[in-house]
Amino acid sequence: MPDDRRPLIDGATRSRRLRSALLVAVLIAVPIALVLAGGPSVDELKRTVRQAGLLAPLVFVGVYSGWTVLLLPGVVPTLAGGALFGFALGSLLALVGATAGATAAFLVARRVGRTGVRDLAGPRGARLEEWLDRHGFVALLYARLVPVVPFNVLNYAAGVAGVGARAYVSATAVGIVPGTLVYAALGSASAHPGSVPFVVSLAAVGVLTLTVFAVGLLRRRAQVVQ
Secondary structure, three states, X not given: OOOOHHHHHHHHHHHHHHHHHHHHHHHHHHHXXXXXOOOOOHHHHHHHHHHHOOHHHHHHHHHHHHHHHOOOOOHHHHHHHHHHHOHHHHHHHHHHHHHHHHHXXXXXXXXXXXXXXXXXXXXXXXXXXHHHHHHHXXXXXXXXXXXXXXXXXXXXHHHHXXXXXXXXXXXXXXXXXXXXXXXXXXXXXXXXXXXXHHHHHHHHHHHHHHHHHHHHHHHHHHHHHO
């Protein structure tokens, strides 16, 4: 009997890839367009942030949280946080925003249920859900520390898996610290390319990327052997 589900799955996969490609194109095109149009410089944005006072960090955390719920990549606001607020405050705000957004996504997943999450996250989300059901907090902490699993997909998968809210929030808050610090440092040094802090931050991003790639490769080989 022919399987009519494969075209649907392939179509959904192509659709997600197309949306991802469009998002990357927008993220690249918008800064270029701003530069060509004479948009505000980083220094001008920093002055605006200082003038806004306490409102600026609150708005940043709110935007970061909403950004996360919408399944958009957190690297972008983390870099922006480092550039606008400096390494220390930018890191803190990014951690708060990412944790708040991840928690909101977790609660949304609890509300929409397994069917809704699987429609949103696809087959990979279903596999993540099963993995989290088996290993719980340890698996979640591992996935946050070594982000071979997309951050936003994991948020929704954990929401319908057998992970308690307290364990989820604590594993997320601790596990995202290394990556957040690395990208916030790169953002804070981005105004001075070629400086020692910038080179060190860029090297740290490279090490993090290679680590993720190596762990993902080892996991795939282990699955093949099994």
